[in-house]
Amino acid sequence: MDGHVAQPRMSWRHFYVARLANAIERSHFRLCLVLVLLSLVCFLPGFTSLHPMDRDEPRYAQASKQMLEAGDFVDIRFQDEARHKKPIGIYWLQSASVAIGEALGVPEARTTIALYRVPSLLGAVATVLLTYWAALAFLGRRGAFLAAAFMATSIILMVEARLAKTDAALAACAVATMGGLARAYLSRGAGILPRRTLAFFWLGLAAGILIKGPLIPMFVGLAAAVLWWRERSARWLLTLRPIPGAVFTLLVVLPWFVAIAITSGGAFFSASVGHDMLGKVGTAQTYHWAPPGYYLLAFFATFWPGAILAAIAVPFVWKHRRDEPVTFALAWIVPAWLIFELVPTKLPHYVMPLYPAIAIVTVMAISRHFVGPQRPLARLATILIPFIPVGLTIGLAVAAWTLDQTMPYRALPVLALSSVAALYAWWLFVREQVLKSIWASFLSAALLSIGVFGLGQLDLRSLKLSPRLAEVAHNLSCHKRLVATLGYREPSLVFLIGTNLEMLETGAEASDFLQGGGCRLVFVESRFEDDFRAANERLGRKPALSTRVSGFNINSGRRLDIGAYAAGL
Known part of the structure; x- marks a missing residue:
């Protein structure tokens, strides 16, 4: 019954x-x-x-x-420097x-x-x-x-x-x-x-x-x-x-x-x-150098959750390459992609304007029932669908524990749901329910966004060096303050502190800055503090340490310890 x-x-x-x-x-x-x-x-x-x-x-x-x-x-x-790289x-x-x-x-x-x-x-x-x-x-x-x-x-x-x-x-x-x-x-x-x-x-x-x-x-x-x-x-x-x-x-x-x-x-x-x-x-620009093939490898992460379905659709695209819609999509994708792969400087977002064409030909293949578990290695390859959210969940937890000795408790339940939805998408795919699998992957992506960007990043306090330093500056008891920095020179600090933030080169400059009169604050990164102390000792000065801020600079890949020294409060 x-x-x-x-x-x-x-x-x-x-x-x-x-x-x-x-x-x-x-x-x-x-x-x-x-x-x-x-x-x-x-x-x-x-x-x-x-x-x-x-x-x-x-x-x-x-x-x-x-x-x-x-x-x-x-x-x-940018401050006094002309920023003549991109148009207006x-x-x-x-x-x-x-x-x-x-x-x-x-x-x-x-x-x-x-x-x-x-x-x-x-x-x-x-x-x-x-x-x-x-x-x-x-x-x-x-x-x-x-x-x-x-x-x-x-x-x-x-x-x-x-x-x-x-x-x-x-x-x-x-x-x-x-x-x-x-x-x-x-x-x-x-x-x-x-x-x-x-x-x-x-x-x-x-x-x-x-x-x-x-x-x-x-x-x-x-x-x-x-x-x-x-x-x-x-x-x-x-x-x-x-x-x-x-x-x-x-x-x-x-x-x-x-x-x-x-x-x-x-x-x-x-x-x-x-x-x-x-x-x-x-x-000339070797900082973002990568070998040819970089974008192809990065594609499987940057275009998730559609990337693996696009890969499964490649034989369809080759088979129908002379069909006018596919021909146009290939003309959109291939020449520009090859140029980006050949250019030494590479960043994953450079090829993003080509992704809509990839999405279109992928859906073409799906609509003609070409993309499915019957394709060679498709059942195995689509394990990439849950791999991304599961990997990000583990990676975020490891990062939070390594950097701040805590866990992203707010994010973990949502990330777990994202991983479950992605696993369900994979299970639906291998059971030949491709459209339902796609909808499950969309749900996983939405949950992943909430978990990583909405909640997870809030717990990565060590990565928020500039906001924490700016908070120190804004909490000074004086209204008109002058701020300088020695060693830590990230653009985010300029944006949050103000255009007149001074970038210093030596400990002597930092010592002289504090003696300039009025309410002043200087941030000194630990690598420069011996030089800063030596300069102060030579001149008989004893600047007051207001606080210390430590964290991880993701750009340099180093842990930083920064002292905040104040004068004229």
């Missing part, structure tokens, strides 16, 4: 779930609303509590803050976000890192929604939704959504332009493109140039060149209306490039092109 009772319950449940799914799928707006909610669940935990992440994020944020302080929205500076776009967006925050009454808005991250958050959400739009040129609504959901739950986009940098906004621009290019190619001969497609393409191109220079033109140019060669014709590009589009792009980007050329005397172009871009192509 129990069996007869249970079956109708399952049927009714499936019936209502199917009705709800069908109701959502009938509307682009509803599907996009679900994608926005999924994105926010994955992107918002820890958005305000995560400290400024050295070194790039606080450099961008500090430069934007100085624009507001100086009222100069042409030149880009992200700095304008961050400055606008902070200005709106100040207008709305956000306390200490200019040192609130979350306000500088808002453009990245919006860029990440836009990347998801634009992936849905771009995928509609290849897939139906359900397939486009899955491709966009793979982006929303990918680890790399979760990270970039929380960092005040260029990469999430750049990814949105890339998907907008490539979505427009896809429609031009796949609908060639069908007449003119819709105005929305043209707007997305040219706005994405212009904004992408202002955000990160030549990368968006590179993506578009490489894909167009490959397709031009394949078709032995470029006439299909005319549907993008290149002449008025190019005029529009120049009108958007030229004013600032002319202004910065005049302001910097041409130094911006020599620094951004000669040092930053060519330095990555050559051997």
